[in-house]
Amino acid sequence: xxxxxxxxxxxxxxxxxxxxxxxxxxxxxxxxxxxxxxxxxxxxxxxxxxxxxxxxxxxxxxxxxxxxxxxxxxxxxxxxxxxxxxxxxxxxxxxxxxxxxxxxxxxxxxxxxxxxxxxxxxxxxxxxxxxxxxxxxxxxxxxxxxxxxxxxxxxxxxxxxxxxxxxxxxxxxxxxxxxxxxxxxxxxxxxxxxxxxxxxxxxxxxx
Ligand SMILES: N[C@@H](CCC(=O)N[C@@H](CS)C(=O)NCC(=O)O)C(=O)O
Numbered sequence: 001x002x003x004x005x006x007x008x009x010x011x012x013x014x015x016x017x018x019x020x021x022x023x024x025x026x027x028x029x030x031x032x033x034x035x036x037x038x039x040x041x042x043x044x045x046x047x048x049x050x051x052x053x054x055x056x057x058x059x060x061x062x063x064x065x066x067x068x069x070x071x072x073x074x075x076x077x078x079x080x081x082x083x084x085x086x087x088x089x090x091x092x093x094x095x096x097x098x099x100x101x102x103x104x105x106x107x108x109x110x111x112x113x114x115x116x117x118x119x120x121x122x123x124x125x126x127x128x129x130x131x132x133x134x135x136x137x138x139x140x141x142x143x144x145x146x147x148x149x150x151x152x153x154x155x156x157x158x159x160x161x162x163x164x165x166x167x168x169x170x171x172x173x174x175x176x177x178x179x180x181x182x183x184x185x186x187x188x189x190x191x192x193x194x195x196x197x198x199x200x201x202x203x204x205x206x207x
Contacts, residue, residue, distance in 0.1 A: 002026040005046065006053040007033060008206040011107065013167040014067045015053045015074075017202030018160065022078045028206070068099040071160040084160050091156060098146070098154040098161025102168070105142075109135045110168055136172075140179040140186060143169075147185050152192060166193050167203065 002019065004026050006012030019026050031037045031052050038050040047054045047065040054065045060077065064070050075085035086092040113132035116124060143165070146154050154161040173180045173190055180186055193199055 001058050003029055003056045003058070004053060005029045005031050005043070005055070006206070007031055009033070009052065010167040010171060011051070011067050012053040012206060013203055014163050015055065015070055016205040017163050017166065017199050018071050018074050018084065020198040020202035020205065021084060021163070021196075022074060024074070024078055066103065068103045068160075068164060071099065071163060072096070075160055084158075084163070086157075086159070091159070094155035095159035095161045098159070099164045101142075102161070102164035106139055106165060106168055109139060110172065136177070137179040140183060143189075144183055144185055147189055153189070158193070158196075162189075162193050163199075166190070166199065170194065170203075 002024055004012070004015055004019070006015065006028065007030055031043060033052070037043060038047075038052060043054075044050060046056070046063055049065060051065070053067055053070060054063065055070050055073075056063045057073075057077070062073070064073050072085060075082070079085065082092075085095050109132055113129070113136050116129040116132055143154070153159065154165065169180060169186070170190055173187065180190075194203075
């Protein structure tokens with residue numbers, strides 16, 4: 001049984017989508033960010049970076065944090081045919097490249113942008129807001145280029161690279177972020193992912 005430590009957040013939803021795609025049984029141990037539970041000693045012993053998601057797999061005894069590492073683990077451990085992460089070759093490294101790109105660029109930048117947009121007027125820093133906004137626009141151009149030549153998914157076939165991005169960019173699309181709403185290729189890509197039953201189930205799993 002897999003225990004998922006998390007909550008209704010974009011990063012935790014990457015994991016619920018992957019669990020749903022792989023048809024795995026799992027149980028949730030909710031970690032309340034509002035109550036700052038991620039800073040409690042029991043949680044820090046699981047995840048020294050005080051962030052969700054984390055998984056614990058009773059089958060292997062492994063505890064893993066960082067969503068990209070979690071998705072890689074689930075795919076390698078439970079995806080015999082490599083449907084979410086190819087076992088070798090170009091497709092594997094393109095999927096990992098996309099997953100690392102999300103964790104290094106999309107997540108941190110969109111997270112900071114959201115912090116700035118939702119901050120109280122006193123806490124807003126116009127220069128920071130502009131920097132994060134411009135970078136978010138640039139990153140959508142990168143994604144658009146990754147989908148060039150009519151590729152249906154970021155790494156060619158559907159993979160953990162798409163799962164890593166979906167919850168974040170779907171939130172941006174729903175908020176009406178013009179760099180997303182005005183790019184037909186990105187909108188169609190999000191639509192293709194969103195229509196997968198496992199994605200809909202994974203997105204709805206945490207409220
Ligand atoms: N790179 C990490 C990011 C995880 C992350 O930022 N999680 C947020 C919630 S979505 C969190 O736990 N924040 C609490 C904190 O920073 O104290 C991953 O992909 O797993």
